[in-house]
Amino acid sequence: MEILFTYDYGKDKMESIRQLGYDIIIKNEKDIVYxxxxxxxxxxxxxxxxxxxDIRKMKRLKWIQLSSIGIDQVPKEVVLENGIVLTNNKGGYSVPMGEWIVLKILEIYKKSYKLYEQQGQKLWKMDTSxxxxxxxxxxxxxxxxxATEAAKRLxxxxxxxxxxxxNGTKVQYFDKCYPIGELEEVLKQCDVVVLTIPYTEETHHLINETRLKSMKKSGVLINVSRGSIVDEEALIQHMKQGNLMxxxxxxxxxxxxxxxxxxxxMENVILTPHNSWISEMRNERRFRIIYENMKRYIEGELLFNQVDIEKGY
Known part of the structure; x- marks a missing residue:
């Protein structure tokens, strides 16, 4: 059975895939063509x-295993038309992203970025705020x-x-869960709002001007999901007006x-270059998921992390 990898996980790892019974083709993802x-x-x-x-030319393609959690890069109509199974890397990056969320909340609350600036200026000035x-x-x-990994760490x-x-389903480590229909009420009561929701047509600009106005003026917004879940221009204007801490x-x-x-x-904005998922364990965890699914597939077992392409997650 032939399998195409667009990333080389190293000699030992790729050999373990071969030993499962696969013939491997490795191509660089940046310039791959059929x-x-x-x-x-x-x-x-x-x-x-x-x-x-163009995966339409891959007539025998039955399954795509993504190394990402998000699926918005996938040509969904092709996948649906050809009955291709899609699985993602759900859980593979959750630990470093959970740590990143906690870190940024603390950096904001302890104003670390401003104190680092003072250090660079050799300025000794206590901050009592x-x-x-x-x-x-x-x-x-x-x-x-x-969200679960971050909540655990909090x-x-x-x-x-x-x-x-x-639907407001109860989840471990959460004191209370609400249905999406009560989003505005949740925004009103939270000191920190963390976006960890999948990006779909329904969640495009979920956080818009109206919902930003629902948040506390002393509130903090953290986004590790997808940029388009937030109306960026509305956020910029909202922060320029001093309506978010x-x-x-x-x-x-x-x-x-x-x-x-x-x-x-903006002094009150911390930016990172889509970096929250990175850690020294990223390839290890990613490969564990790939290997387990490769094993299941060749043995005819149900794959895990299967994505509902219609729902988008």
Whole structure:
């Protein structure tokens, strides 16, 4: 059975896939195009080769294993038309992203970025406006694996953890969960709002001008999901007017973030270049999921992390 990888996980790892019974083709994802040698490929393991690789030409393709959690890069109509199974890397990046969320809340509350600036200027000046995370109300819009890992790590701070999901289903580590229909009420009561919800047509600009106005003026917005979940222009204007204490953003509507974006110069905004998922364990965890699914597939077992392409997650 032939399998196409667009990333080389190293000699030992790739050999373990071969020992399962696969014939492996490895191509660089950045410039991959369809070639006749891909004619028999049944499985594609990738992130986003779809800009240059026309998978419609891969007539035997039955399954795509993504190395990402999000699926918005996938040509959904092709997948649906051809009955291709789609699985993602859900859970593979949740630990470092959970840590990143906690870090940014603390950086904002302890004003670390301003104190670092003072250090660079050799300026000794005490800041008496620092805040505590203790007993703050932290709201997660989306209660999947990323939110769960962050909520788990916030337990030691004795914060009050609130979640928003489709039906208000209770989730471990959350004190209370609300249905998405009560989003505005949740925004009103939270000190920190963390966006961990999948990007779909329904969640495009979920956080818009009206919902930003629902948040506390002392509130903090953190986004690690997808940039287009937030109306970026509305957020910029909202923050310019002093209606939000701070934001920590790892994702943006356009990436890389354009150099003329006002976000770069805002003192109360922390920007990172879609970096929250990175850690020394990223390839290890990613490969564990790939290997387990490869094993299941060749043995005819049910794959895990299967995505409902219609729902978008």
């Amino acid at each position: 070639h006749q040698e891909m004619e028999e490929v049944e499985v594609l393991v990738c992130y986003n080769p779809f800009i240059t690789l 620092l805040l505590e995370l203790y007993r703050k109300r932290i709201g997660f819009i989306g209660t999947g694996s990323i 337990q030691g701070f004795e914060a009050h953890i609130i979640g928003v999901n489709t 701070a934001a920590a953003l790892d994702v943006f509507e356009k990436e890389p973030l354009p150099q003329d974006s006002p976000l770069w110069a």
